[in-house]
Amino acid sequence: MKPFTILALTLALGLTEGPALADVVLINTFEVPKGQREATITAWEAARDFLAEQPGYISTELHGSVTQQARFELVNVARWESAQAFMAATEEMRAAGVFQPPADVIANPALYTVIAAD
Amino acid sequence: MKPFTILALTLALGLTEGPALADVVLINTFEVPKGQREATITAWEAARDFLAEQPGYISTELHGSVTQQARFELVNVARWESAQAFMAATEEMRAAGVFQPPADVIANPALYTVIAAD
Numbered sequence: 001m002k003p004f005t006i007l008a009l010t011l012a013l014g015l016t017e018g019p020a021l022a023d024v025v026l027i028n029t030f031e032v033p034k035g036q037r038e039a040t041i042t043a044w045e046a047a048r049d050f051l052a053e054q055p056g057y058i059s060t061e062l063h064g065s066v067t068q069q070a071r072f073e074l075v076n077v078a079r080w081e082s083a084q085a086f087m088a089a090t091e092e093m094r095a096a097g098v099f100q101p102p103a104d105v106i107a108n109p110a111l112y113t114v115i116a117a118d
Numbered sequence: 119m120k121p122f123t124i125l126a127l128t129l130a131l132g133l134t135e136g137p138a139l140a141d142v143v144l145i146n147t148f149e150v151p152k153g154q155r156e157a158t159i160t161a162w163e164a165a166r167d168f169l170a171e172q173p174g175y176i177s178t179e180l181h182g183s184v185t186q187q188a189r190f191e192l193v194n195v196a197r198w199e200s201a202q203a204f205m206a207a208t209e210e211m212r213a214a215g216v217f218q219p220p221a222d223v224i225a226n227p228a229l230y231t232v233i234a235a236d
Contacts, residue, residue: 025181027193029147052236063143063230070228075145077195083184110188112181118170
């Protein structure tokens with residue numbers, strides 16, 4: 001990927017710091033309208049299959065709530081080699097039109113680093 | 119813990135199913151007002167120190183956002199041996215008054231199981 005592309009992606013995602021080269025964690029919380037859980041999981045699986053083939057992908061875990069009326073019924077936690085790799089992969093995914101969740105699903109993706117572990 | 123206490127906790131947390139004996143994942147997203155990140159982390163560390171000593175605790179990771187204006191600046195992902203163990207531990211923590219985040223911090227805790235991993 002060319003340097004100006006990396007810069008554009010960095011600006012697009014609004015990173016607070018310069019290019020992060022350490023592993024990053026995508027945490028994506030999904031607000032899922034009643035009755036849309038299975039359709040959302042199916043859409044997520046298609047996205048996962050696409051993203052798992054992209055450079056920099058490490059792993060992912062989709063979590064389903066066991067708490068009644070959880071605000072976020074599904075939460076994806078995925079590891080990537082860098083913020084740039086994640087952004088490039090999701091750009092590719094958007095261009096390919098792979099992720100098609102039900103219309104009322106609200107996703108809240110953001111990138112994180114682990115700041116404390118025990 | 120007596121059976122009726124477990125039942126009361128199960129109802130309090132609003133579990134959709136009966137007592138879950140498999141590992142569960144607590145995901146707690148924090149909405150943190152500007153300038154309150156460090157104070158929230160300090161409060162979380164005190165809670166972590168308390169909870170790590172309780173029965174059923176497995177591990178925890180606190181994530182800090184690297185995305186500008188992330189809706190959730192901090193996200194805790196913790197593993198527990200069961201929903202009952204987590205609920206008993208957090209009851210103890212509340213009784214002890216250990217977790218004292220800044221007043222405007224909004225926490226959204228819920229329990230999950232991993233439904234897809236790759």
